[in-house]
Amino acid sequence: MSLPSNQYTKNPPLDEVDLLPDPIAQLQAWIEAAREAGMIEPGAMTLATADAQGRPSARIVLFKGAKDGGVCFYTNYESRKGCDLAGNPQAALVFWWDKLERQVRLEGRVDRLSREDAEHYFHQRYRGSQIGAVTSRQSAVVATRAELDARYDAHEQALQGQPVPLPDFWGGYRLLPESVEFWQGRGGRLHDRLRYRRDDAGWRIERLEP
Numbered sequence: 001m002s003l004p005s006n007q008y009t010k011n012p013p014l015d016e017v018d019l020l021p022d023p024i025a026q027l028q029a030w031i032e033a034a035r036e037a038g039m040i041e042p043g044a045m046t047l048a049t050a051d052a053q054g055r056p057s058a059r060i061v062l063f064k065g066a067k068d069g070g071v072c073f074y075t076n077y078e079s080r081k082g083c084d085l086a087g088n089p090q091a092a093l094v095f096w097w098d099k100l101e102r103q104v105r106l107e108g109r110v111d112r113l114s115r116e117d118a119e120h121y122f123h124q125r126y127r128g129s130q131i132g133a134v135t136s137r138q139s140a141v142v143a144t145r146a147e148l149d150a151r152y153d154a155h156e157q158a159l160q161g162q163p164v165p166l167p168d169f170w171g172g173y174r175l176l177p178e179s180v181e182f183w184q185g186r187g188g189r190l191h192d193r194l195r196y197r198r199d200d201a202g203w204r205i206e207r208l209e210p
């Protein structure tokens with residue numbers, strides 16, 4: 001199989017002066033630009049975790065807003081990622097928007113959002129997604145699809161006419177970044193890379209070689 005070797009020439013140069021002082025505000029501006037460009041999931045981000053032995057794993061989760069300088073997402077606390085984060089709270093997030101030829105990378109410590117945040121977000125979701133969250137023992141092996149569907153149907157039946165209770169095992173996390181890198185494609189593989197790093201005075205921006 002031969003895949004194209006694309007040139008990235010869409011963007012003007014990315015300079016320090018083009019960036020907002022706060023990297024989370026800058027990230028939100030790029031997510032919004034991806035939405036305006038017609039991307040289906042502009043908030044899709046790859047979350048990389050590692051277990052207590054340092055074995056990495058990665059998967060996509062959805063950006064669900066910023067809070068107190070951090071990036072939020074929701075999941076099952078007992079999933080593989082939840083177990084990884086319980087043993088090792090350091091993680092990384094990566095966004096890639098092909099239509100914009102842009103990538104953002106964040107690294108930092110992850111903590112749990114409050115129960116109130118989870119309640120608020122959980123009950124905004126489609127009822128089917130709420131029942132799905134109650135149903136799924138995310139990351140566990142299941143013998144058949146039919147077993148999963150039967151469990152979903154049983155929950156749906158049992159909860160008829162009632163609000164779906166937020167399960168204890170489900171909620172949000174916030175990654176509080178120590179570094180945030182904005183990458184924009186340029187010709188000749190000499191891409192622009194600007195990285196914010198936290199220091200005592202706030203955020204410092206430095207340019208990295210491509």
Ligand SMILES: Cc1cc2nc3c(=O)[nH]c(=O)nc-3n(C[C@H](O)[C@H](O)[C@H](O)COP(=O)(O)O)c2cc1C
Pocket residue numbers: 041044057058059060061062063073074075076079080081082138139
């Ligand atoms: C576009 C997209 C969005 C997703 N969003 C989430 C999400 O917000 N939360 C979540 O738990 N899983 C989400 N998933 C599923 C995860 O990628 C993954 O399969 C699941 O969380 C289990 O991962 P784990 O076994 O490593 O914990 C999403 C998958 C895709 C492709």
